Amino acid sequence: MKKRTAIITFLTIISFFITASFAFAEGDAKLKSFLDELAKIDDKAANNASYTIESKAKKDGKEENIKMRAHFKNIKNFVMDMETAGQKIKVVITPEESWMYLGDHNVIMQVPKDAREQFDMEKQQQKRRDETGEITKVKEGENEVYTIISKDKKKKTLATYDPKQGVYTKVVEYNEKGEVTTEAVFKDYKFGPVDEAEFKKPEGAETMNMPEPEVKEDSKPEEKDAKESKEEPKENKDGKDKKEDAGKKEKSDK
Numbered sequence: 001m002k003k004r005t006a007i008i009t010f011l012t013i014i015s016f017f018i019t020a021s022f023a024f025a026e027g028d029a030k031l032k033s034f035l036d037e038l039a040k041i042d043d044k045a046a047n048n049a050s051y052t053i054e055s056k057a058k059k060d061g062k063e064e065n066i067k068m069r070a071h072f073k074n075i076k077n078f079v080m081d082m083e084t085a086g087q088k089i090k091v092v093i094t095p096e097e098s099w100m101y102l103g104d105h106n107v108i109m110q111v112p113k114d115a116r117e118q119f120d121m122e123k124q125q126q127k128r129r130d131e132t133g134e135i136t137k138v139k140e141g142e143n144e145v146y147t148i149i150s151k152d153k154k155k156k157t158l159a160t161y162d163p164k165q166g167v168y169t170k171v172v173e174y175n176e177k178g179e180v181t182t183e184a185v186f187k188d189y190k191f192g193p194v195d196e197a198e199f200k201k202p203e204g205a206e207t208m209n210m211p212e213p214e215v216k217e218d219s220k221p222e223e224k225d226a227k228e229s230k231e232e233p234k235e236n237k238d239g240k241d242k243k244e245d246a247g248k249k250e251k252s253d254k
Contacts, residue, residue, distance in 0.1 A: 044166055046072050049191050051167075055184035071194045079198045092199055101202060108207045143169070165189065 045051075053068040064084060071079040080091045088103035091111075098111040133151035137144055142164070148157040154176040162169045167189055173182040 041161065041166065041168065044191070045168065046075050046078075048073065048193055049189065050194065051186055051190065052188040053184050053186055055182060057182050058180060071198045073194050077199075079194070094199065099201070101205060106202070106205050108201055108205045110207075110209050 050069065050071045053066075053070060055066045055068070057064045057066065066082060066084040068083075069081045071081075077094050079093075082089045082091070086104075090101040090103065092099055092101075093111075100109050100111060101107070102109065133153070134149050136147045138147075139145075140160070142162070144161045144163060146157075146159045146161065148159070150156070156174040156178075158170075158172045158174075159168050160170040161167070167186065169186050171182075171184045171186070172180060175181050
């Protein structure tokens with residue numbers, strides 16, 4: 001459960017980075033300047049970039065602290081080293097293969113197909129674009145703060161941007177009650193080619209496959225027909241029963 005929570009938190013945070021430039025109505029001239037501005041920020045965060053994310057996630061009254069180090073070649077090739085509740089987890093996503101390394105158990109697990117879709121950042125982009133209703137920007141000291149509100153008004157995101165570094169330094173997510181659900185601080189940025197060693201599997205680790213969800217298939221047509229042919233229609237069965245009862249009565253009369 002903790003591994004799943006950590007990964008979901010990671011997706012929530014990272015999806016903001018790479019989708020902010022799509023958080024506006026396409027073709028809206030008034031927001032064109034924001035689009036151009038945020039597109040540059042997003043490109044910087046998701047291409048040849050590494051940084052640390054320290055987050056707090058709250059759910060059902062419980063708080064979980066997660067520390068992560070992200071390594072992005074681009075939105076299709078990236079690595080996330082996470083530590084939460086004393087557990088160390090490494091997630092590697094590439095078009096060829098996606099896997100998780102559980103450091104405490106020295107086990108590598110292939111990410112199932114349905115879970116890999118959650119890491120499809122292009123789909124996350126589309127989802128974010130569809131959900132966003134409005135955005136504003138204000139000056140706060142030397143920083144700029146973007147406020148993004150969903151169309152259904154159930155979620156609000158505040159993102160603090162540092163113009164000097166050209167990066168986001170903080171992202172806070174709120175639910176419809178105005179409660180903080182996720183708060184993340186971004187720091188220790190490093191830009192340049194990501195070390196290929198980050199994408200290599202640890203030597204000596206045991207490889208296991210996570211079970212794929214079972215898909216129930218309908219019975220084959222011929223099997224279904226055969227089953228139905230064995231079952232007598234209700235009207236025929238009722239008529240047969242009546243004849244049998246009449247025969248028994250006739251014998252008893254004799």
